[in-house]
Amino acid sequence: MIVNLDKFIAEERPRWERLDAALRRLADDPWRELPVAEARELEGLYQRACADLARLRTYAADPGLRTYLEGLVARGYAEIHGQKTAGGRVRPGLWLAKGFPQAFRRRVGAFWFAFALMVAGGVFGAGAVAFDPEAKEVIMPFSHLLGDPAERVAKEEKAAAEGEDRGADRRATFAGSLMVHNTQVTLNAMALGLTWGVGTLVLMFYNGVILGAVALDYVAAGQSVFLAGWLLPHGSVEIPAILLGGQAGFVLAGALIGRRDRLPLAARLRAAGPDVVSLCGGAALLLVWAGLIESFLSQHHEPAVPYAAKIAFGVAQLAALVWWLARSGVAAAPGGGAERAKGGGA
Amino acid sequence: MSVSERRLRVTTPEGVEFSFRIASPVLRLGAMMIDWALISSAWSVLALVLTPLKIISWDAGQGVMIVAYFVLARGYDVIADWSWRGQTLGKRVMRLRVVDARGLRLTFAQCLVRNLLRFIDCLPFAYATGGIAALVNAKGQRLGDLAAGTIVVHEPAETAPDATVLGDQRFNTLRGQAALVARLRRETTPAEARAAWRALERREQIEPSARLALYAALAAHFRRRAQIPDALVDGLTDEQLVRNVVDVLFRERG
Numbered sequence: 001m002i003v004n005l006d007k008f009i010a011e012e013r014p015r016w017e018r019l020d021a022a023l024r025r026l027a028d029d030p031w032r033e034l035p036v037a038e039a040r041e042l043e044g045l046y047q048r049a050c051a052d053l054a055r056l057r058t059y060a061a062d063p064g065l066r067t068y069l070e071g072l073v074a075r076g077y078a079e080i081h082g083q084k085t086a087g088g089r090v091r092p093g094l095w096l097a098k099g100f101p102q103a104f105r106r107r108v109g110a111f112w113f114a115f116a117l118m119v120a121g122g123v124f125g126a127g128a129v130a131f132d133p134e135a136k137e138v139i140m141p142f143s144h145l146l147g148d149p150a151e152r153v154a155k156e157e158k159a160a161a162e163g164e165d166r167g168a169d170r171r172a173t174f175a176g177s178l179m180v181h182n183t184q185v186t187l188n189a190m191a192l193g194l195t196w197g198v199g200t201l202v203l204m205f206y207n208g209v210i211l212g213a214v215a216l217d218y219v220a221a222g223q224s225v226f227l228a229g230w231l232l233p234h235g236s237v238e239i240p241a242i243l244l245g246g247q248a249g250f251v252l253a254g255a256l257i258g259r260r261d262r263l264p265l266a267a268r269l270r271a272a273g274p275d276v277v278s279l280c281g282g283a284a285l286l287l288v289w290a291g292l293i294e295s296f297l298s299q300h301h302e303p304a305v306p307y308a309a310k311i312a313f314g315v316a317q318l319a320a321l322v323w324w325l326a327r328s329g330v331a332a333a334p335g336g337g338a339e340r341a342k343g344g345g346a
Numbered sequence: 347m348s349v350s351e352r353r354l355r356v357t358t359p360e361g362v363e364f365s366f367r368i369a370s371p372v373l374r375l376g377a378m379m380i381d382w383a384l385i386s387s388a389w390s391v392l393a394l395v396l397t398p399l400k401i402i403s404w405d406a407g408q409g410v411m412i413v414a415y416f417v418l419a420r421g422y423d424v425i426a427d428w429s430w431r432g433q434t435l436g437k438r439v440m441r442l443r444v445v446d447a448r449g450l451r452l453t454f455a456q457c458l459v460r461n462l463l464r465f466i467d468c469l470p471f472a473y474a475t476g477g478i479a480a481l482v483n484a485k486g487q488r489l490g491d492l493a494a495g496t497i498v499v500h501e502p503a504e505t506a507p508d509a510t511v512l513g514d515q516r517f518n519t520l521r522g523q524a525a526l527v528a529r530l531r532r533e534t535t536p537a538e539a540r541a542a543w544r545a546l547e548r549r550e551q552i553e554p555s556a557r558l559a560l561y562a563a564l565a566a567h568f569r570r571r572a573q574i575p576d577a578l579v580d581g582l583t584d585e586q587l588v589r590n591v592v593d594v595l596f597r598e599r600g
Contacts, residue, residue, distance in 0.1 A: 027431045030454075050362040064540050070364040071501065074449060077358050082451025090454060172409030180416040191465040194489050199466075252493060266447065270495045277455040280462060 009065070012052050016072055019045035023075045031090075046076035095278070098329030103278035104244070105325070107251045114204050114246030118239075121208020126216035128209070139213040149221035153301075156226075160304040167299060175295035182238060182287045186245030190252065190280055197253030204246040211239070229307030232314025234294035240321055241286035248279035286321075354485055354497060356449035366449070366499040368486040369442045371477055374498055378473075380436030385422055389415060420461070427457040432496075441502060447485060447495045456494040463490035518590045519578050527594045530572040534595060538567070542592050549585075561585040 022042050026032055034042065053069045104111065128135040140146050159166050167174065185203075192199025218227035255272035258265065297310065352368040392414060400407030426434040432444035432452050444460065446452050467476025467488045476488035485497045520526060542564055545552075552560065565584035568574065568591045579587050 030428055030431065047360065050358065050360045053362050053364070064543060066536075067502075073358070073362060074356070074364045074366065074445075077356070077364070077449055078445065078451045081359070081449075082446065170405050170408075172403070172405045173412065174409075176409035176412035180412055183416070187462055188465050191463045194463060194466050194493060266492075266495055269493050273453075273459050273494060274455045277458045277462075280458070 008052075008055075012048075015045055015048050016052075016069070019049055019072055019076060023072070023079060026079055027075075042076070043080060046073070046080055049073050049076060095281070100278050100282040101325050101328040103275040104247070104282070107247060107275055107279070110250035110254065111243060111247040113250055114200070114243045117201060117204040117246070118208035118211070118243065121205035121210075122212030122215070123208075124205075125209035125212030125214075127212075129213045129216050130220070136213065136217065139209060141210055145214060145217070149218045149223045149226075153223050153226045156301045157303070160301045163304075165300075165304075171295045171299075175291045178294055179288050179291035182241070182291065183284050186242050186283045186287060187280060189242065189245035190248035190276065193249030193252030193276075194256065195253075196256055197250055200246050200249030200253065203249075204243070207242060225307050225311075226301070228314070229301070229310040230298055233310050233317070234290045234298045234314075236314040236318035237286050237293065237321060238290035240318075240325075241283040241290060244279050244283035244286070248276045248283070251276055251279070352484075352486065354447070354449075354499070358449075364449075366445060366497065367502070369440075369498040369500040371480050371486070373440045373442055373500060374480070375473075377434065377436035377440040377442050380439055381423070381434050382436075384435050385419055388422075389418060392418065423461040423464075424457050427452070427461065428454055432457075437498075441500060442498055443501055444491075444496050444498050447487075447491075447497050452496065456496050460490040460494035460496050463493055466490070518593050519582065520574075520590045520594050523578065526572060526574060526578070530568070530591060530594060533571050534568075534591075538571075539592070539595050542568070542588055543596065546589060546592055558584070561588050564588045564591075 019042070022038070022045065026034070026042075049069060049072050053066070053073050056066050056069060125139055128139060137146060144152070156166075189200050189203045192203060215227060218224065251272050252269075255261075255268040256265070258268050261268050263271070297305070297313070300310075301307075352370075354366045354368060355363055356365070357363045393411060396407060396411050396414060398407075399410055423434055427444055430438070433442070437443060444452060444457075446456065464476075467473055467479070467490055469475045473488075476490070479492070480486045480488045483492070485491075487497060491497060520530075545560055545564060549557065561584040565579075565587040568587065569579065572591075574587075582590070
């Protein structure tokens with residue numbers, strides 16, 4: 001020991017306690033941005049604690065104090081050097097107008113890949129039901145889809161004509177269940193990206209198979225208008241939301257595989273993280289809306305609600321969604337150069 | 347940055363090194379169980395609060411409850427990790443904290459990613475994938491941690507040592523024995539010095555018989571380790587010898 005420990009502690013402890021208090025204040029409000037004077041004081045106290053730790057490093061017989069100082073320095077380091085990575089306060093309005101659509105466009109290749117998989121699944125599902133009607137029993141996820149579409153449509157329209165609002169006493173429950181279930185499925189599609197994308201791939205394809213099988217079943221039974229009126233109001237949002245989950249999964253998978261990137265794995269995953277979060281957040285938001293629409297609009301049929309109105313609503317909604325994702329937050333620079341510069345494929 | 351003995355060492359741009367102690371899977375399991383119990387209890391209370399909604403409309407009440415449970419179960423970890431700088435209540439109790447793997451400040455995106463990916467860590471059952479990943483990974487990262495670039499560290503309670511523990515050691519018989527003091531400082535490991543300090547610091551909290559046994563063991567250890575001559579400790583109690591040893595280890599006379 002070449003340091004007088006009690007003198008050292010007595011002299012330095014007030015500064016450590018001030019640093020500790022400053023760090024605690026920051027910890028109490030994760031969104032807090034420091035005023036310049038406070039930031040300077042924090043940096044000064046941190047530098048001093050670093051110097052104290054460096055002095056103690058050589059004195060092996062003082063682990064307690066060293067551990068205490070290490071903890072202080074670690075917390076200070078995280079705050080001072082982590083400010084750049086932490087980003088500012090989350091602003092929902094800005095995120096909706098710019099953050100989310102820009103994240104979507106930055107990773108649009110992954111979206112098209114998810115879309116292609118769902119279309120391939122749809123073709124497979126439609127083909128399976130067309131060539132082997134018994135496949136319907138295996139593919140259809142819900143029992144009410146197993147019957148004859150024409151019979152179901154007749155039953156639904158008869159009930160609507162008689163003014164019978166079937167399921168009216170459980171609309172909110174149904175909406176809540178849909179929101180939770182679909183959000184869970186979408187988040188799972190994202191999480192399965194960590195299987196190098198295999199799980200996400202299977203999930204996208206499987207969803208396409210179900211969709212293709214149902215579509216072909218109703219179209220073949222001459223119920224295309226009913227199908228469009230039933231699916232479009234919520235499907236025009238729900239299906240893109242599930243695709244966004246798949247997109248997020250493939251972004252994760254892309255970071256894991258790192259085919260085009262020379263960055264280390266941890267850096268690739270870190271770079272993908274914010275976009276994955278944005279995509280999942282956007283998908284969850286869309287699914288809340290889709291749950292409400294599916295429960296409170298999609299289940300109403302002609303003559304209570306004209307199919308043309310439902311189809312028009314679904315198409316308008318899809319157009320708005322496409323505009324939002326494609327155009328919202330596009331940089332004003334000529335040719336969209338600013339956004340392209342930040343870009344990078346999936 | 348390096349990892350050794352389940353510690354992650356970080357060197358700052360100022361050239362100072364600090365380390366994080368990687369949390370063991372057992373501690374993490376404990377924290378998870380506490381959080382699970384907390385969510386269950388919170389849900390019981392929340393369900394009671396929301397039940398009157400069902401009197402107004404059973405359907406609306408049920409719909410709200412389904413969504414509320416989902417938000418509570420999936421959102422608790424994210425919000426707690428973010429609001430409490432990487433800690434949920436369970437982690438607080440177990441003295442664990444989620445930190446950025448580079449030692450930097452945890453971001454909101456990191457909190458979300460590591461918690462949204464729990465699904466994959468739970469596969470095929472009982473956190474098997476996440477548990478195996480944490481055991482195999484040098485930084486103890488489950489898949490969610492890997493994707494988010496986070497680690498879970500153990501933070502034992504540490505306070506700055508109180509120098510008054512040493513008291514007034516004007517009559518320390520070890521002082522003046524330069525060779526012996528040098529030997530003591532050279533041979534004593536940080537853990538041993540710390541143990542002796544703590545034994546003095548907590549003197550009043552230890553039962554008299556246990557205290558005698560503890561000081562006897564420490565005195566015998568230091569006598570053997572530094573080959574302290576009998577003549578120097580003749581007539582000293584074990585406690586006094588420990589005080590003298592700690593004094594020469596931690597204090598420099600001007």
